[in-house]
Amino acid sequence: MAEKKVSILSAFKTIIWPRRNLVFIGLLLIVISKAASFVAPMSLKYLMDDIVPNENISFLKTLVGIVVIAFLVQAITSFLLTKVLSIQAQYLISELRAQVQKKVLSLPISFFDNTKSGSLVSRIMSDVEGVRNLIGTGLVQLVGGTITAIVSIILLVKISPEMTLMAFIPLILFAVISLKAFKIIRPVFRERGKINAEVKGRLTETLGGVRVIKGFNAEDQESKVFEEGVDRLYQNVKKSLTATAFMTSSSIFLLGLATTGIMMGYGGYLLIIKELTTGEYFEFTFLLALMVAPIVQMSNVGSQLTEALAGLDRTEELMNMTPEADEKDRTIVLDTIKGDMAFNNVSFAYEEDKEVLHNIDFEVKSGSVVALVGSSGSGKSTIAGLAATFLNPQSGNITIDGQDMSKVNLNSFRKNLGVVLQDEFLFEGTIRANILFPRPDASEEELQRAVNAAYVNEFTDRFEKGLETLIGERGVKLSGGQRQRIAIARAILADPKILILDEATSNLDTESETLIQKSLATLTEGRTTFVIAHRLSTIRKADQILVIENGRIAEQGTHDDLIAKEGRYYNLFTYQARI
Incomplete structure (x- = not known):
């Protein structure tokens, strides 16, 4: 051509x-x-x-x-x-x-x-x-x-x-x-x-x-x-x-x-x-x-x-490139979101004829926490990407409050979305500016509430300039745990209805992880939350755990249910407990 x-x-x-x-x-x-x-x-x-x-x-x-x-x-x-x-x-x-x-x-x-x-x-x-x-x-x-x-x-x-x-x-x-x-x-x-x-x-x-x-x-x-x-x-x-x-x-x-x-x-x-x-x-x-x-x-x-x-x-x-979504097809505007989500026989492939997800089928009730566990490359992050509308299914469909996500206006959905990634991206500038990123017009009271909830003040109080401290490109002047807590504070301030936590505690030391687990309990309350975690001890209280293997749901249930089955999840959990 x-x-x-x-x-x-x-x-x-x-x-x-x-x-x-x-x-x-x-x-x-x-x-x-x-x-x-x-x-x-x-x-x-x-x-x-x-x-x-x-x-x-x-x-x-x-x-x-x-x-x-x-x-x-x-x-x-x-x-x-x-x-x-x-x-x-x-x-x-x-x-x-x-x-x-x-x-x-x-x-x-x-x-x-x-x-x-x-x-x-x-x-x-x-x-x-x-x-x-x-x-x-x-x-x-x-x-x-x-x-x-x-x-x-x-x-x-x-x-x-x-x-x-x-x-x-x-x-x-x-x-x-x-x-x-x-x-x-x-x-x-x-x-x-x-x-x-x-x-x-x-x-x-x-x-x-x-x-x-x-x-x-x-x-x-x-x-x-x-x-x-x-x-x-x-x-x-x-x-x-x-x-x-x-x-x-x-x-x-x-x-x-x-x-x-x-x-x-x-x-x-x-x-x-x-x-x-x-x-x-x-x-x-x-x-x-x-x-x-x-x-x-x-x-x-x-x-x-x-x-x-x-x-x-x-x-x-x-x-002339095709945009992420043709808004002419996405005619449903969500004024408010309750948070019920469902994957209905969803399959996905990054390359043609090479599916990474096969017939994924599950429901997430509003305000509940679903944890995705499994070995690397099993498809956990792909499921989270689909839930965040970063990806679109090749077959099947995903619904939000009963509405087909492929027909939903992306802006109306994403203004209710919060994401905390494993390798969280921070912008060059101050700690304050990074936390305020999703809501630049937030009040000082709202900002301080997010700072305290994510225990950011635990380290900013030791800095001479506090929240006005410059963090360098991608937050290079901070530790991994400090960057992660800023990212979580940013998500708390955004106050989303749908929350994606992709290995949100992976970069934290034991002390920081304990603090963050407390803030995450507050953050996830009343929100539909997808949690990807390798540390299975952090998801014991999840309402639903999906064990993903080779792009399929191998096991599904609560922590106690899956431990009682003594299957794949049991093996993963007991193995980590011995380490």
């Missing part, structure tokens, strides 16, 4: 046309600016043919005044163009970045599992940069250059049609070369975006995992991987530079041929035979330079536009 590419026409429709009023003002300013730019070269004919031979000082003063006013007009319009188009282009870039970031956050969890975060950063921040060449400096140069070239040609033909025709032959050759070069360069620029995203993605991983790298003495290994990536980027840049260098060298020769060869050769001949006046010669020379300069400039703009369209190709590809 061929790659879909953003054409100049589609870019015009989606980017320029909605801003047509500003663009029209910009075009008007470009026309005024370019009209003013012709005053100086056209004044040379009057200077050389009328003023100097006739020693007309009065006319000289008038001409100089007109030229000065023309330059002032150019200066003013240049400033206004920056205000109107260049600043608008920067605003559009920020607007597009926000749209792309919003789109990325709407994509399913599986997308993030298969995409490097650094790659996404590159696509959000870098790929839209080329827009400035569509509505900012590129538009000014392209339109302005076109106007200058057309007007120059008309004036040049008026002075000498033969010289103009002779000058056009090398220019046409240059245009043909440029068009062929652009066809080669565009896929190179598109590939560069991919390589750049991959290299940034790997660099982001490297910096995030620096402790692991140093712990395994793998600095040289990572440096080699990064060097290979930047070399691929270098090879790509070299290819594009070769093409642009060929264009530049062609322009130097062909445009030099058009100016020097035509002007010095044929122009000098016309001067000798008196078919061209000195003033006309100088006027033709400057007008030809005025025409050639924007043509060379437009070839550079063409390269910039090619790069911009390549970046927009990738942006449009991202924007």
Whole structure:
């Protein structure tokens, strides 16, 4: 299947046309600016043919005044163009970045599992940069250059049609070369975006995992991987530079041929035979330079536009991805949630024909705690992911208060959801900001209640700045237990109806675990709670325990029921008790 590419026409429709009023003002300013730019070269004919031979000082003063006013007009319009188009282009870039970031956050969890975060950063921040060449400096140069070239040609033909025709032959050759070069360069620029995203993605991983790298003495290994990536980027840049260098060298020769060869050769001949006046010669020379300069400039703009369209190709590809949920199908909005959930014959596969869950069937009553236990890879986290709507079943269905979850508006469900993960993510900033994350507008009293309930105050009271303590990226300045307690405080403050605890006490020492077990008892009260735990001693009071093996429910019941059966759960529990 061929790659879909953003054409100049589609870019015009989606980017320029909605801003047509500003663009029209910009075009008007470009026309005024370019009209003013012709005053100086056209004044040379009057200077050389009328003023100097006739020693007309009065006319000289008038001409100089007109030229000065023309330059002032150019200066003013240049400033206004920056205000109107260049600043608008920067605003559009920020607007597009926000749209792309919003789109990325709407994509399913599986997308993030298969995409490097650094790659996404590159696509959000870098790929839209080329827009400035569509509505900012590129538009000014392209339109302005076109106007200058057309007007120059008309004036040049008026002075000498033969010289103009002779000058056009090398220019046409240059245009043909440029068009062929652009066809080669565009896929190179598109590939560069991919390589750049991959290299940034790997660099982001490297910096995030620096402790692991140093712990395994793998600095040289990572440096080699990064060097290979930047070399691929270098090879790509070299290819594009070769093409642009060929264009530049062609322009130097062909445009030099058009100016020097035509002007010095044929122009000098016309001067000798008196078919061209000195003033006309100088006027033709400057007008030809005025025409050639924007043509060379437009070839550079063409390269910039090619790069911009390549970046927009990738942006449009991202924007056309299917979001996590089509809200047209999710029409049920939950005003309030009681918390009854049911898995009805649910099966799930991360890859086609490789099911990890097989016909899972169970109910969870509102306010009850269901514990998921079993060996690693048995499917516990997958069940929790389905309950949190991070994943969707391949077959069967999940209901919340009797409503099919596939039809429920995700926002209305997730505002009632709280999640505490094993490797809990904390944002760089203060402890206070991290706890307030789900409810930034919570009162100080509510915040302190969550802090005390999760025993966060047990360690923040020892910090000089208390809750205002900066924790570093991902909470690197805190211990695992401290990070986990902040995460639990965050969940308490969110006050969810549905709670997912994925190994929530796994990073805690014995003392911290005892404190957290007390806070979890408060947290889970009156909430439908899914608990994934390897420490079976922490789930003895669960209302229901599901033993998951090979993607199936092997055993189901309370702690006492399962111990009495002396089956798989009994073996796991007694084994841990002996350790």
